[in-house]
Amino acid sequence: MKVVIKAALAAGLVLGASQAFAQEAVRIGALYPFSGGLALLGDESFRGLEIAVEERNAAGGLNGKKIDLIKGDAVDPNQAVGEARRLTSVDRVSVIFGTYSSSLALAATQVAQLAGIPYFELGAISDPITERGLKYVFRTNPTSKNFANRMVDSVAEAVAPALNVDPKSLKIGIIHEDSLYGQTVSSFQVARAKEKGLNVVETLPYSAKSVDLTPVILRLKSAGVDVVLQTSYQNDTVLFFRQMKDQGFKPKAVIGAGGGYSTRDTAQAVGNENIEGALNVDFPQYRTNPQAAPGIDEFVKKYQAKYGIPPRSGHSLTNYMGANVFLDAMASSKDLKAESIRETLLKVDIPEGKTPTGWGVKFDEKGQNTRVSPFLMQWQGGELVTVFPPEAAVTKMKAGVGTN
């Protein structure tokens, strides 16, 4: 009898607890492009957030409360506005995570700000996202300025030493596709190169829909460019490498800004022997030294277990890392009001090398993480491996591009 009562009590308790668990769920919005042209990497980004949330729910939720993840599908800016409105009003989420694409983030953050809901950006790199004085917008990932700086600095700190020359003697050519991504990164490159006294001889924008990049290549060739900095998507990266070879243009180094440089498709289309030695600045990829990025291997395992395939790109990892930072802050904040979360976030202080991406965390007043920088990677033997900074590197950098 007693046993039965005990069991019933226990069951009731469990039931009650689970009900309480459900009632007090914390609702958070996930705003990504799940359909349309950006869907592939939008979804990949979301997976990082999804894993972070599931992990936390499995560990008892956010201070005992279950986290409900509510998706919003943002295909274009108008849609981003609409979905952000829905999340903040209909679904009454406490915070929104997002967004992968910068133009979607720019549109959606304006809405969140008006609604007084914190917006956590985990992937979009456009600088103005955190430069408009929006109080509740925070971002863990590096910005296009960080990308540009890393690319330009790599010329001085990695390429020139490897070639054994004075950085100032290297002629730099900046080429980029002319959408938001290419334009912002390249404008910071120009500024940074000027600051560092490096010699930029050409800055050439082109449309990512170009079917012919030979004019660009011939301009670089005529100018005698040694180092090419390219900000590009997949198609134009492939075109550039192929036509560079066709036109017999052999720069001493080529550095990409993620995008087309980070995908295996590009390497396959170009041919491993041709992309060999190409440098790339991007979010951490999976061939990073786990010493500098604790948790990276575990993440890959979790991803593999959940989705049955290895991660398709580094986007999921960066979203996972950022999501954890913000979820930790929400857990330790006294309540989920925007002002309290902001207070907590401004106190977060994680040194570099302590997260799965290797980044540290320290937000400035604008909400931008200041302890981040993308890593320098290189295509070696058909793999994209981290080569700089030294603590994250898995191997040494090689000089030269292509094997021909």
Add this chain to the structure above:
Amino acid sequence: MDVLVQLLLNGILLGSMYAIISVGLTLIFGIVRVVNFAHGEFLMVGMYATYLLGAHLGLNPYVSAVPVIVLLFVLGAMVQRFIIQPLLGADEHIQIFATVGLSTALINLALLVFGADLYSLTVPSARQAVSAGGYTMLVGQLVMLACAIALVGGLHFFMQTTALGRAIRATAQNRNAALLMGVKVDRVYVITFGLGAACVGLASALVIPLYPVTPTIGTYFVLTAFVVVVLGGMRSIYGAFVGAMIIGIVDSLSGYYIAPDLKEVVYFAIFILILIFKPTGLFGFGRGTE
């Protein structure tokens, strides 16, 4: 000077690619009078077909060209027969939307089947560089140029000497008169549309060694092809060929001397000026104001 020659060379080689695509569009737009916004998607379909034949059956794209041309002919003829023909009586605007719908459907079908990733076929023979006097070009590009010239010559021969070719020319000049002369105009249209699409089939087999295929690859070419066709005077196959060469060279030169991101501006500006001041096309082969 060296650079200029190389740029002109590249322009001509690029032009030969535009030429094959635009000759197809000339048949469809100039003769059947259909603004085919799905023209680029025909190219995309052809490229995926060539890719599949290459990747799964190991066929060289130049061999795949034959079945792909046939496939595209059938596709084109079916589009004309089942989508355009029922709309002939309707407002001409309706046709445009039908092709826009077809274009959207095809792009998304490719996205559904192949995903957004790019597929490429490695054809070392076509990617071999040829050097002459310090100027380089690819074997694949030279093949393209040869095919463009052969295509124009072949179509010329076909139009001048065969009964079907004459029927097509008659229909192009005056649909009603051709009808009165006993030409089966509807059938001529179906065949012409098919031929136009078949040209794109040839183009896709020639293009795949040079460009990887993605669902949106067609959108890169379609507006340029319209520019070329109008430049060439609508109904003229030679006009399209010369127009393509001009656009290829303009593309190459303006990309170098003006700015790579403004080269489309340059040729769209040329396009607008031609339409306004010389609607018959550069060489007066046809009439743009009809």
Add this chain to the structure above:
Amino acid sequence: MTAKTIVPAVPNQRHAGFLARLTNPRVYCSLIALSLILIVPGVIDSPFVMHVFVTICIFAALSTAWNIVGGYAGQLSLGHMVFYGVGGYTTALLIQHFSLSPWIGMWGGVALSVILSVAIGYPCFRLRGPFFSLATIAFLEVVRLLSIHFTGVTGGAAGLIVPLNLGWAWMIFENKFNYLYIAFGLLLLTLLVSWGIRNSRLGYYLTAVREREDAALAAGVNNTGVKLKAVVISAALTSLVGSFHAMYMTFLEPATMFSLATSIEIAMFALIGGLGTVMGPLLGTVLVVPLAELARGWLGASANGLHGFVYGTVLVIITLTLPGGLVGTFGPRFTKWIDRLPGGGRLHDTGQAPAQRAIVGEVGKPILEAKNLVMKFGGLTATDNVSITLNRGEILGIIGPNGAGKTTLFSQISGFLTPTSGTVGLVGPDGAMTSPSSADEFARLGVGRTFQIVQPFGKLTVLENIMIGAFMRHPKVEDARAAALRAARLVDLEDIKDVEARNLPIGGLKRLEVARTLATEPSILLLDEVMAGQSQSDTQRMVNLIRAIRDTGVTIIAIEHNMQAIMSLSDRIVVIDSGRVIAEGNPQEVVKSRRVIEAYLGEDFVDAQGL
């Protein structure tokens, strides 16, 4: 009839007209349906529903504005987002640089869009069909690429961010309902403008130009002028919507603001709803926007590309099955049903016909002088040094074998062809000779012509066809309708006035040509073989009609092959052969002229007859 009796009645009539309109079921049903756009989000009270409705309002307004050019004028612009983008960017830049309220800034956008629309429209309206579409796409692409290139002005591809200043002055609100008010207001504005155009002279003229440019010219319509009016109005409205939408999104980038895909989409909404109808674009939007949203929701998650595939396929199916759009296909049945509601089914009562234009001038004095007209088409000389003088009040017959150049002469003295050399002079309203430069100017100066190959506006009714002519002298729709009815009565078309012109037999079409020309109240009437295809009795009536017209003071030139009719009708005859005047004089003399008989019957015949 006199002014005194009409004046006091006018305000009363208007008042009654307004109330009567409200009790018309077509009007009150439309108003009830429209108000749902405000009521539904008000009841549901969800910002997301609000967003969907704001989006519907915006796209419906864009589509309605597009329809003025694409539907009414039949110019398929596929670059309309250029005006939307210019509106949005101008407004945002004025806020950024001059802290100018968007309520003021949006008019800056309108001004720029209007200038741009004239710059695009004026040269491009010569282009027909697909060429115009391609030109508009080219303009859109050029503007988009330039806005990306000149980062200093537009912020380039990185986009432009609108500062979040709240309040009505800045058009940015925390209370989302305010957005809906503005969006709804814009929709209402575009619908009203669209409806106003549809029911005005401009609307009829646009239809006329779309259907047949030559016939419109003959009715005194300045083709380019009307099309420009349409594109200017449409651009201004599109620009206003663009300004508002930019404030709504608070973020502008070239890819969104100058999007080709969206340009095509707004045209598609109009097409699905019904091209050239007032409500079509709105209905198309209301149908497609929520469907696309749902499709994305249901299908988007399951497979990337599936919803786009379904969307494209559905679009093809719609064009194949509903080429008239929703309104074109279901409209007539639906309005019949609506008209059964209380207060429905009333017909227009036509008022008193307005006074006809008085023709003044002295009979017998020259009214038109053509001197040394030479017209060459390549190697062919169609008229070779032809001079004729037309005297006021006469009926001049022009005869000659086929291919003699009679119609070419007509085209020159009515402005449809500009002679290679030679001049055409015309007595203007001030009594002095003038030489107008375009066909519509000739028409407005009182030269009315019919076409040998009839040029009806096929989709318009008989009465509407004649109204196109009547509008030249009577800009008000009621007046034009009454005047058109008068002309229809004159040529015996009153019984079939509501029949679409394309259903008329050739005899009816010939009379319709005459009626439409008569409705322009010409002082010189050029009749090109109006007796052809008429029955014997109809011919006699036509002869009588022409005499009656002359008796009202109109001077007439007629080309005719019916010798009996033309001889009995004409005061004077001019014979043309191979582009030259070979004889001239009164009918009896001309008939006896050896050269005339030669021209008609050949030299052999003349010799054989021993003439």
